[in-house]
Amino acid sequence: MKNEISIGLLGLGTVGSGVATILQQHQQDLHHKLGVPVSIKKVLIKNENKERFSTLDPSVFTTNAQEILNDPSIDIIVEVMGGIEEAKQAIEHALRAGKQVVTANKDVMAEYGHELLKLADAKKCDLFYEASVAGGIPIIRTLEDGLASDRISSLMGIVNGTTNFILTKMKQENMSYEVALAEATRLGYAEADPSADVDGVDAARKMVILSSLAFSTEVHLSDVLVRGMKEIRDGDMDLAEGFGYTMKMVGSSKKNQDGIEVAVEPVFLANSHLLASVNNEFNAVYIYGDAVGETMLYGPGAGSLPTATSVVSDIIAACRNLLLEVNGKRLHAAQHDRVIKSANHRYAKYFHRLLVKDEVGVLSNLTAIYSNHNASLQSVKQHPAGNEGMAEIILLTHSISRQQHLDVIEDLKDIASVISHYRIEGDESA
Ligand SMILES: NC(=O)C1=CN([C@@H]2O[C@H](COP(=O)(O)OP(=O)(O)OC[C@H]3O[C@@H](n4cnc5c(N)ncnc54)[C@H](OP(=O)(O)O)[C@@H]3O)[C@@H](O)[C@H]2O)C=CC1
Numbered sequence: 344m345k346n347e348i349s350i351g352l353l354g355l356g357t358v359g360s361g362v363a364t365i366l367q368q369h370q371q372d373l374h375h376k377l378g379v380p381v382s383i384k385k386v387l388i389k390n391e392n393k394e395r396f397s398t399l400d401p402s403v404f405t406t407n408a409q410e411i412l413n414d415p416s417i418d419i420i421v422e423v424m425g426g427i428e429e430a431k432q433a434i435e436h437a438l439r440a441g442k443q444v445v446t447a448n449k450d451v452m453a454e455y456g457h458e459l460l461k462l463a464d465a466k467k468c469d470l471f472y473e474a475s476v477a478g479g480i481p482i483i484r485t486l487e488d489g490l491a492s493d494r495i496s497s498l499m500g501i502v503n504g505t506t507n508f509i510l511t512k513m514k515q516e517n518m519s520y521e522v523a524l525a526e527a528t529r530l531g532y533a534e535a536d537p538s539a540d541v542d543g544v545d546a547a548r549k550m551v552i553l554s555s556l557a558f559s560t561e562v563h564l565s566d567v568l569v570r571g572m573k574e575i576r577d578g579d580m581d582l583a584e585g586f587g588y589t590m591k592m593v594g595s596s597k598k599n600q601d602g603i604e605v606a607v608e609p610v611f612l613a614n615s616h617l618l619a620s621v622n623n624e625f626n627a628v629y630i631y632g633d634a635v636g637e638t639m640l641y642g643p644g645a646g647s648l649p650t651a652t653s654v655v656s657d658i659i660a661a662c663r664n665l666l667l668e669v670n671g672k673r674l675h676a677a678q679h680d681r682v683i684k685s686a687n688h689r690y691a692k693y694f695h696r697l698l699v700k701d702e703v704g705v706l707s708n709l710t711a712i713y714s715n716h717n718a719s720l721q722s723v724k725q726h727p728a729g730n731e732g733m734a735e736i737i738l739l740t741h742s743i744s745r746q747q748h749l750d751v752i753e754d755l756k757d758i759a760s761v762i763s764h765y766r767i768e769g770d771e772s773a
Pocket residue numbers: 353354355356357358359387388389390391393406422423424425426429447448449450474475478531532533534535644645646647650
């Protein structure tokens with residue numbers, strides 16, 4: 344039986360420094376929970392000249408990953424360096440060397456998770472990744488353990504802290520997009536390349552991880568319909584508010600007998616919907632299970648200490664398994680073949696914002712296009728546009744398929760500029 348556990352930390356940035364802080368500050372609690380001391384033996388950094396506010400002894404720092412990965416006295420590798428290929432290689436190397444691995448890396452888990460989990464199974468090692476989705480929320484553990492008895496039919500959530508922070512600041516404090524993004528970056532919420540956040544790719548990766556786990560199948564990034572924040576035009580957030588909605592970046596994933604559909608996009612969310620009041624860097628995920636019905640998890644989705652909480656909980660799980668000598672017993676093989684359904688079958692109400700020439704007959708030409716596609720309209724509003732002789736028309740549809748919505752948008756292009764369009768969620772009226 345081991346009498347101490349040593350950690351090799353790959354990365355000492357936002358998340359890594361939070362992990363070091365918790366491991367140091369909660370040392371006695373960890374010792375009490377596990378019965379043995381847990382300590383950081385080596386830390387991988389990139390830039391030796393960077394000013395660090397960590398209380399770790401600088402003698403543990405190295406710029407050579409091999410020094411950590413090949414150290415036989417290190418039991419657990421904690422990968423919080425980010426990036427894809429180098430991080431994947433480090434995880435692979437660690438698993439092949441029989442070490443337990445904890446990662447916060449959704450890019451790697453979305454791209455190579457299936458392969459790495461199989462390798463972990465083969466090597467009888469743990470590969471934990473709680474922090475990869477919804478930073479401080481125990482969502483992976485909930486799907487793997489808490490709801491293991493149920494069959495999940497759908498998931499819906501706000502899974503990117505940066506975009507939720509930006510949208511909240513723009514709405515509540517009238518902050519510009521650029522200033523809000525800079526603030527999210529300063530606070531450590533944004534990715535090293537924040538285009539992953541604002542383009543919806545980070546959220547899509549998280550939906551890949553959640554959907555694969557919830558539906559016990561392989562879901563790939565290319566399966567996800569992704570629309571980013573660039574789709575949002577000036578004035579859209581105010582228009583949403585005027586109609587009783589809040590603009591949110593929402594990830595959704597549904598399973599039925601035809602397959603799985605996954606999407607990430609900005610949507611108009613009814614103000615009465617619980618997700619509409621999830622603000623700043625907070626995340627929330629709704630899970631619908633056949634037996635449990637509806638449950639929702641809420642908490643911080645990004646940031647140093649909240650994310651590190653999940654990482655350290657994974658470290659504790661790996662330590663417990665080490666002490667019991669039962670690592671790698673989770674068996675991650677997918678139960679079902681991969682069947683992906685186009686999100687175009689999905690029904691919803693839609694918001695369409697158009698710019699048209701303000702002239703006789705334009706409205707009837709427009710509505711004829713909706714009729715041609717059997718798309719029924721809930722409301723039509725017109726107001727003057729900034730430019731002379733032009734008008735803006737806002738149409739809300741009744742429930743139609745995404746395919747109908749796309750067909751309408753395509754045909755509208757002949758007589759109008761489509762300024763923006765969004766799916767409407769959580770509005771059960773007509
Ligand atoms: N920030 C957050 O809120 C969350 C982040 N994550 C994920 O956690 C991971 C880490 O994110 P975060 O802490 O924000 O990232 P940071 O950019 O703040 O930190 C990365 C750390 O890794 C080190 N590093 C990066 N590349 C190398 C390399 N090639 N060789 C050696 N060291 C390297 C950096 O070294 P140096 O300090 O010398 O530059 C730095 O210490 C990412 O996968 C991210 O997606 C997950 C949930 C939330």
